[in-house]
Amino acid sequence: MERISLFCFAASYAVSLGLDGLAVWRGNPVFWSWPGAVSWLRGGAWLMAMAGLVAHSLYLWTWQPPLAWQFGGLLVLAWFLAVFAVYERSHPGRISWSMFLLPLVLGLVGVATLIGPPAPSDGRIPGLFSTGSLQFWNTLHGVLLLAASVVLSLAFIASLMFLIRARQLRYKLAPGRGLSLFTLEGLETMNKRLIAVAFPLLSIGMGLGAGLLFVHASKLDGLYDPRVLAAMGLWITFLVLFGLRYGARFRGSVMAWMTICAWIILVVCLLLPHTLPTGPRDASPSAGVLAP
């Protein structure tokens, strides 16, 4: 199992995405002369996604990358999204979720590969399932933010779908043509529900983060630390989103664009502790307020 690499499951996901793409590409003449081609392609796509998920799970189980380091956080986030992609793919004739989820999964795995795992010698970085007194709060903080990240990623995809669906409707694309998506109403409702779930997770997770920040205050550049600023930015964006969700009637596309903005800020938050060098104190990733 130690021979399983990031490439193994990334390649499986990529092949699955390719097969899915072929199945969606109904203009391909092969479908006119080969009855059942779409079913075979979808079946193959599901198998490859499943193989990727198994390899991904084994990788996480074997190496237990620390959740507190971006590498582990991104891989675990990608794993959750891959689970969702495989689950949705197992329902024949359903929506093209995997066409949206798998690129995201591949992107997260790609960024994780660029960041790379922490040095094995760094004993301060806790493992994926580490225990300890303060570590419990660290882990809870990480898990809550991870859960918020998963939910927000799904909301991001629902928003993308919403905008594509709205575009399909704007150009009066014939029903059944193009990507298979939920209805406009369904996507708007889904986005609202996901935001409603993500907001408390994010708020509690960030509250815990603020507490931990107080404990680790010496490792940060105060309130002007980019990680703190980004986290605050994300929370404020979410607050606005939450307000839109329960407030006055807004166009669904406004909600969708706001959700996409929130997700981009989330990604920036996930990457910040690694990409913004703030001196030798950054060696401790547990100081990352948003690093899950």
Add this chain to the structure above:
Amino acid sequence: MNLRMVGFSFRTTPIEIREKLAFGPESLRIALERANSELLCETVLLSTCNRVEFYLAGEDVPLPGPKEIAGFLGRIHSVNPVDLENHIYFYDGHAAVRHLFRVTGSLDSMVLGEGQIAAQAKQALESAREGGCVGPMLNALFQHARVVARRIRTETGIAQGHVSVSSLAVDFVREVFDHFADKTVAVIGAGKMGELTLKHLAELKPKRILVTNRSPEKARAIAAGCGGQAVPFEQLDDLLVRSDIVLSTTGANEPIVDQARWQRVRSQRRKGTMVVIDIAVPRDFEPSLHDGETMCLYNIDDLQKVREARIAERRRHIGAAESLVENEVAAFGADWSRRRNGPVIARLTRDFEAKRKVVVEQLMQKIAGRVASEDRATIEGAFRLLQNQFLHGPISALAEETSRPATGQHTLLDALRKLFRIHD
């Protein structure tokens, strides 16, 4: 395969003649009764508004030809058979199988990919069964045709999507809304064209249907027909504020909803997207109101465009469907031949088995006491081997013939029956 199809369809026969040849339930029952006594073979009569086709089959019986069928129809419908002969077409054997599979797969239909014909073929078989006209061949053939029709519909895109304007309108509505139990449908006007669309919309089971018309009586009549509620035409703005789906089909000469009116309505709306199906000519809603989010507006031109695109899309799948039909024709031919040859092969093997046993028994009695038990087994094995090698040739030849289309009435099967004196 002693099978024949004789028929008339919209491709060869004008509507005036097809009207005369069409069968209702009662005339179909009478025709099948008469077919039993006059045609003297298995008969299934497929009668739709676009075709009347006789499927005829039987073992070792001459099948009626086009002239006999024209005469038969002439007697039933009081039509001069000579008038029919110019429009008749027929297929024998595998060609008849292919034709039925194409018909049930709706490859030969007026609207390519329509789904009714498969049900009509099923009904034709049921009627023929009730009339006692169906034997093993037509039963197997029509059962197989059902499978082929299902495969064509599910494995190719030939039946993808609706092609009627009213169904397409509902398809567009379904692209926007998930559920309809909380939706309000508004009907503006009372055009004939809107009736079918309204019927389809009512099938979505919306929360309420509100109908408005310049004539309150007409509004009340339509509302009564669809379980809706009539609203005075003066309250059109209020109606639009409350509605999620609008079906507009007035005879107005100018748009009744323009930008100014829509902005007024929109400022009062607390609902999400409004879907408008405007099938009025001239149009009732200004086309510029469509933005794909707050209002999705589809007029008759939009629906016609999609309809034409759908039909063109279906045509692209003809090749796949035809190749599927070819495979199934071969499969049915092989299957039928196996069914037909199976009993002959079994009988042939059984006869040889019995004769071998008698010969071996006689031989064993003659040489009793002179051979050891191992040698007896060897001798019995040798006779069995001889029997197998002897039968291998005829059985293989029969199997080879099975995989080829029949070329004439006298088949290898008949030859084997005569050569080896096999009788049913």
